[in-house]
Amino acid sequence: MMKTVVQLIVVMSFLASLSACSNMIYRIDVPQxxxxxxxxxxxxxxxxxxxxxxxxxxxxxxxxxxDNDTWHYFYSLKGGRGNNFEKQLIVEFKDNKLQDISGDFNKSEDFNTPLDI
Structure with a gap:
């Protein structure tokens, strides 16, 4: 009985030490x-x-x-430590001119002022 308890303790400590090593593995960040x-x-x-x-x-x-008048910009980062990040921007054109943008970014205050003015 005592031998079984000692074996169980050895196995449990071995498994605990293995789970601690998993945090030491380097995982690469994957940007896309x-x-x-x-x-x-x-x-x-x-x-x-x-x-x-x-x-x-x-x-x-x-x-x-x-639909050549709608462009999609997308960025994602799958972090090696689980810190994932995603952002998107949708750009809409009408008659080959920029009409509107939407997504995870803010429009600037000057967006509705054309460059020609």
């Missing part, structure tokens, strides 16, 4: 998509051309052959 900052979004103005928007933000994540 377009990383955007609010300062980039603040540069956008209504009536900008698609080329101007692409210059400021870069190319969208994916092209939609059925």
């Amino acid at each position: 998509g377009n990383y955007l900052e609010q300062k980039d979004i603040d540069k956008l103005r209504v009536a900008m051309t698609k080329e101007q928007v692409k210059f400021v933000l870069g190319s969208p994540v994916a092209d939609n052959p059925f």
Whole structure:
């Protein structure tokens, strides 16, 4: 009986030490998509051309052959320690001019003021 208790204690301490080692394993962060900052979004103005928007933000994540007037920018970070992060921006055009933006970023106060003025 005493031998079984000692074996059980040894097994339990071994399992506890294994679970403590799992936190020491390095896990890589996996970023995907377009990383955007609010300062980039603040540069956008209504009536900008698609080329101007692409210059400021870069190319969208994916092209939609059925709706060329809506661009989707998406960024996700799967952190190695479980700290996941996601942000998206939807840019809408009408007649090749920037009409509106929506998503996880704020519009700047100057968004509705075209660059030409």
